[in-house]
Amino acid sequence: MSGTDLVILGATGSVGRSALEVLDAQSAPQPLHALTAHRDVAALAELCRRYRPRVAVVADATAIDALRDALSGTGIAVTGGTDALAEVAADARVASVLSAIVGAAGLLPTLSAVRAGKRVLVANKEPLVMAGELFLAEALASGAEIVPVDSEHNAIYQCLPAGYVCGRTPEGVEKLVLTASGGPFRTWSTEAMRTATPEQAVAHPNWQMGAKISVDSASMMNKGLEVIEAHWLFAMPHEAIEVVVHPQSVVHSLVAYRDGSLLAQLGAPDMKIPLAHALGHPERMPSGARMLDLVAAGDLTFEPADETRFPCLGLARAAIAQGATAPTVLNAANEVAVEAFLAGRLAFGQISEVIASVLDRAAGGTLPAATELDAVLRMDDWARDNARAAVSGSKGTTCQA
Numbered sequence: 449m450s451g452t453d454l455v456i457l458g459a460t461g462s463v464g465r466s467a468l469e470v471l472d473a474q475s476a477p478q479p480l481h482a483l484t485a486h487r488d489v490a491a492l493a494e495l496c497r498r499y500r501p502r503v504a505v506v507a508d509a510t511a512i513d514a515l516r517d518a519l520s521g522t523g524i525a526v527t528g529g530t531d532a533l534a535e536v537a538a539d540a541r542v543a544s545v546l547s548a549i550v551g552a553a554g555l556l557p558t559l560s561a562v563r564a565g566k567r568v569l570v571a572n573k574e575p576l577v578m579a580g581e582l583f584l585a586e587a588l589a590s591g592a593e594i595v596p597v598d599s600e601h602n603a604i605y606q607c608l609p610a611g612y613v614c615g616r617t618p619e620g621v622e623k624l625v626l627t628a629s630g631g632p633f634r635t636w637s638t639e640a641m642r643t644a645t646p647e648q649a650v651a652h653p654n655w656q657m658g659a660k661i662s663v664d665s666a667s668m669m670n671k672g673l674e675v676i677e678a679h680w681l682f683a684m685p686h687e688a689i690e691v692v693v694h695p696q697s698v699v700h701s702l703v704a705y706r707d708g709s710l711l712a713q714l715g716a717p718d719m720k721i722p723l724a725h726a727l728g729h730p731e732r733m734p735s736g737a738r739m740l741d742l743v744a745a746g747d748l749t750f751e752p753a754d755e756t757r758f759p760c761l762g763l764a765r766a767a768i769a770q771g772a773t774a775p776t777v778l779n780a781a782n783e784v785a786v787e788a789f790l791a792g793r794l795a796f797g798q799i800s801e802v803i804a805s806v807l808d809r810a811a812g813g814t815l816p817a818a819t820e821l822d823a824v825l826r827m828d829d830w831a832r833d834n835a836r837a838a839v840s841g842s843k844g845t846t847c848q849a
């Protein structure tokens with residue numbers, strides 16, 4: 449790998465913008481090859497004018513002309529379409545790719561970076577959930593260095609021995625402990641959650657994030673997805689990945705070693721910290737985030753996760769236990785259900801019901817393995833169709849919209 453530059457896939461999102469803020473905190477930031485977005489031309493053009501990447505990319509090809517107009521006279525090249533995302537991620541001038549698109553749309557460009565042997569900083573967890581086995585096998589084959597950015601996985605990575613390579617089972621580790629804030633509905637009853645509104649669901653107590661992951665945090669599907677993400681990143685059985693609710697979001701996760709030692713990473717709840725760790729690794733760089741004040745943080749508390757009130761956690765565990773493409777199905781059904789909820793077409797309490805019904809239907813057939821990309825994409829499509837049918841089938845019954 450001879451490149452030097454950075455690509456930010458999903459630059460206009462919450463993680464993408466935080467990464468650009470981390471670059472602001474450097475005296476000699478890594479040069480930018482490309483910034484990408486889905487179709488928010490105005491936001492992407494503004495970021496490009498400020499950060500001067502070589503290329504600006506919109507995934508939605510119908511937005512190319514508008515982006516070209518918005519960047520005329522800047523000398524920044526403009527491309528678009530999903531293939532263009534994969535191309536910039538594999539460009540020879542690129543050393544690192546930050547994967548910060550939301551959802552399954554990040555799979556192909558991230559895999560492109562992995563196959564090209566780039567250093568891949570992974571925030572976008574859905575591709576790991578839908579195709580983790582394939583993803584890590586490709587990384588080990590190409591020599592791509594995977595650095596987790598999701599705060600819990602980054603915390604675990606920081607607590608593993610120096611030189612640890614993602615995709616290999618770490619030595620001497622008994623279990624991983626993922627912390628969860630519990631989200632905005634941590635203390636709510638099932639009844640109250642059933643009719644919660646999108647505004648209530650995205651109002652996360654500790655983290656500022658995009659809408660989809662905020663809803664996942666409220667349902668605790670985010671933690672379920674993170675168990676699967678950890679299973680693949682760290683090659684640990686899901687039974688050895690514990691979830692503990694820690695409402696203060698100060699301890700970002702822990703590694704429990706065989707000798708009884710628990711190593712944890714602590715910090716302010718700010719994505720700039722794991723982003724700076726991943727961008728600088730193995731060096732440490734300033735992040736621009738505030739240093740945690742332990743005395744001001746006060747009590748740190750831990751409680752068990754409640755799979756009765758948060759059934760999505762159990763569904764994610766059942767999917768990884770079932771194996772094959774069950775996690776692919778889980779992820780796709782969840783994406784469809786969350787989109788329907790945000791659009792006011794599904795009640796919050798029905799998100800888990802839609803996912804459970806699609807997983808049930810999938811369990812009735814023979815699920816293909818998740819080791820071939822074609823099978824993953826086919827099951828992703830199948831699950832989306834079935835989830836849409838489940839959403840429309842339930843319309844008008846208990847939907848609050």
Ligand code: NDP
Nearest residue numbers: 458460461462463485486487488507549550553572657658
């Ligand atoms: P946002 O919704 O804020 O941003 C999503 C980004 O992806 C935007 O740049 C968006 O472009 C782009 N995008 C959306 N759809 C597509 C598509 N179909 N094709 C190409 N690009 C697309 O998300 P977040 O930043 O919150 O999250 C990004 C990922 O990181 C998620 O997988 C999330 O789970 C993970 N993550 C996020 C954390 C956070 O604090 N936000 C923490 C840990 C993990 P446009 O602006 O044009 O729509």
Ligand code: MG
Nearest residue numbers: 598599600674
């Ligand atoms: Mg996380």
